[in-house]
Amino acid sequence: MAWGRKVSGGILAVAGYMLSPLSWWNDLFVNVPLALGFAWVVSLFYRPAFEGSLIVGYWLTNVLGFVLMHKGAQTMLSEKRKYSRRDLLRDVGISLLYTALIVGLLKTGVLKPVGSYFKHDPARQHQLR
Numbered sequence: 001m002a003w004g005r006k007v008s009g010g011i012l013a014v015a016g017y018m019l020s021p022l023s024w025w026n027d028l029f030v031n032v033p034l035a036l037g038f039a040w041v042v043s044l045f046y047r048p049a050f051e052g053s054l055i056v057g058y059w060l061t062n063v064l065g066f067v068l069m070h071k072g073a074q075t076m077l078s079e080k081r082k083y084s085r086r087d088l089l090r091d092v093g094i095s096l097l098y099t100a101l102i103v104g105l106l107k108t109g110v111l112k113p114v115g116s117y118f119k120h121d122p123a124r125q126h127q128l129r
Contacts, residue, residue, distance in 0.1 A: 006076050013072025019065025021094045031061040035102070036111065043113050050113045051106050058102050059095055066091040 017023055018030055038057030043050040070087070105111045 009072045009075030009077075011072070012068050012075060016065045016068025016070070016072055019061050020069055021062050021065070021098045022069075023065075024098070027098070031058060031065075032102070032111075034061050040114050047113065054106065054111060055099055055102055059099060062095045062098060063091065066095075 018026060021027070023030075035054050035057035038060070039050050039054035042053035042057075102111070
């Protein structure tokens with residue numbers, strides 16, 4: 001049974017690491033697409049909520065990553081250590097830094113609702129001729 005616990009804990013920890021801000025190098029391939037998909041779904045129902053839901057979705061992926069990492073490591077090591085206030089503050093601080101990056105991408109227009117990428121702009125069409 002210990003082997004199964006270590007494998008399942010390892011899988012949880014790896015999934016958590018991939019979602020957490022600790023793996024910043026893959027954020028554009030994992031967290032941002034998940035958050036963007038979340039924001040697209042929300043904006044289908046209420047378009048003005050796109051920016052807020054992108055940030056909320058990004059936060060959710062990061063927080064979920066930390067929680068999965070913590071639970072995975074806890075399962076692997078079988079230690080019953082609780083998630084401390086210090087752990088939470090560290091996780092929130094890191095998430096705030098990455099959220100600032102996402103807000104910057106929103107404000108510069110890099111990230112926007114999916115329909116906005118495909119809108120016909122006559123002024124731009126004229127420039128291309």
